[in-house]
Amino acid sequence: PAVAAPAAAYVMYAQTGNTVFLSGHIAKKDGKPWVGQLGKNMATEEGKQAARAIAIDLMATLQAACGGDLNRVKRIxxxxxxxxxxxxxxxxxxxxxxxxxxxxxxxxxxxKHARSAFGVAQIPMGACVEIELIAEIA
Known part of the structure; x- marks a missing residue:
């Protein structure tokens, strides 16, 4: 997918040395925020699908950070x-x-990566999940 434009005053990624920091990406469904709250109107499996969709978007941003070549990714x-x-x-x-x-x-x-997963009361635009990523590239 194409790299999404930031929704506020930030950039989608920043690089220092061989480390790339990707800003949080929210879940999207049909091009719009994937709205919902786990435990209220979404089940774990749907949330997992939303997280997978975010991973695809994160990889598109990571590919842009790598000049179009994901083979430059040394490690998530x-x-x-x-x-x-x-x-x-x-x-x-x-x-x-x-x-x-x-x-x-x-x-x-x-x-394979280190990870944190937090429950929060709300995410911008009512999205169900937001994920950010740090990667090492060549």
Whole structure:
């Protein structure tokens, strides 16, 4: 997919040395924010699908940061996931697996990463999930 334009006053990625920091990407469905709250009107599996969709968008941004060549990715270093969820919902880690598993499928060992997954009360535009990423590139 094409790299999305920022929704506010930031850039989609910043690079220092061989480290690339990707800004948070929200889940989108049919080109619009994928709205919902886990534990209220979304189940874990749908959240996992949203996280996978974000991973695809993150890879498009990472590809742009690599000058169009994903083979330059040496390692996905860290993923941070924010899951719009009720206070009772406790499966943020399973939702985030949707992204982590795809990174492993695409990059193999280089796709294995450190990770944090948080439950939050709200995400911009009501999106169900937001994920940011740090990668090392050649």
């Amino acid at each position: 270093v860290k993923v941070m996931s924010l899951v719009n969820s009720t206070s009772e919902f406790t499966e943020q880690h399973l939702v985030t697996n949707g992204a982590s598993e795809l990174f492993g499928d695409v990059f193999g060992e280089a796709g």
